Amino acid sequence: MKVTIKDVAREAKVATSTVSRVLANSSKISEETKERVNEAIKKLNYTPSVVARGLANNKTRILAVLLPGGAEVSFENPFFVQAMKGISMYSQKEDYYIMYAFNENKKDDEEWIKKFTEGNLVDGVCLFNVKDNDITINYLKEKEFPFVVIGRPDEIEGVLWVDNDNFAAMYNLTQNMVDLDNKKIAFIGAKPEMNVSKDRLNGYKQALFSRNIELDNELIIEMDDFSEKNGYLAAKKILEKNKVSAFVTTDDLLAFGVQRAIKDLGYEDISIVGFNNIPLTQYKNPPLSSVDINSEKLGMYATKLLIDKLENRESKGYYVIETKLVERESLIKKENVNLVQPIA
DSSP: OOOOHHHHHHHHTSOHHHHHHHHTTOTTSOHHHHHHHHHHHHHHTOOOOHHHHHHHHSOOOEEEEEESSOHHHHHHSHHHHHHHHHHHHHHHHTTOEEEEEEOTTOOOHHHHHHHHHSSSOOSEEEEEOOBTTOHHHHHHHHHTOOEEEESOOSOOTTOEEEEEOHHHHHHHHHHHHHHTTOOOEEEEEEOTTBHHHHHHHHHHHHHHHHTTOOOOGGGEEEESSOOHHHHHHHHHHHHHHOOOSEEEESSHHHHHHHHHHHHHTTOOSOEEEEESOOGGGGGSSSOOEEEEOOHHHHHHHHHHHHHHHHTTOOOOSEEEEOOEEEOOTTSOOOTTOOOOOOOO
8 A cells, every 4th residue: 555645644644734844855954853754754664645745835846958959850860869867967967857748739839837846736837949039938038937048149138058159160160170171161041930040050151251251142051940951952042052061060860961962963072061060970981070069968967957956056047058160071181271269
């Protein structure tokens, strides 16, 4: 038979409300009573109900991780999987639970978020992807509901966030590609409304400007989603009209499509670099060079920020996670030219 909170109260000779307060670590309960209740819990091997504890102390110890698309789309992109691994690991360490939710039908953002902020369902929310004038962020700020964002928001005041320096990462990559004697570098991105996409495109443009290379808009294509199919279509469109020596993409899945397009069109001397450094990159033919954005670390530090807030710990409010170019065979080097990592 399952041990209940009433059994613990009977064993410790206290009220059930006292047991609840002990579980919530209330300062109003004496150390002697806490010790007696904890001994009863240990003796009876009692496991407190998460729901019951939530009702007792108005906390559920559950965090909602909200993803912008359906489950199938999210799990197909290894970036989300790696970031969720970091979220889960840190939450487990802090004795928090994770609930993943997907806005599969692209419902109204404000109505969707209300499900998680009303009714004491979760203690805090972790968001992926930041858009211009983000409705979800504006709503959460207005309600003063604890949340963290993986991605840099437009207005950072009062927002917990974690991200890479996406401008610098693409700027450094593009400069290095130029230094490897690439003058025609094509850019393929997706979801131009997202801040990460804007930052990486601006980094690319500024790097060309810094090397006195004229910007060619025919070499820039932004698709509606990060997928291999979109990378393939964009690369074919560029290569049908232009001769290029290199492609930089804002996601490895896009780069996979570029690799396939180059192979189908019979090219062999075009460099390709992706972003995210997902595990599949090393198994492509040729293995794909990619900028490692430390996806797992992004998830871990986002969760740390949120839990620090919920536990009333001091926090800096944001983290900028380092990136690193991982060189593989898809990056074609000219003879006697070395690619040097920039100094941060």
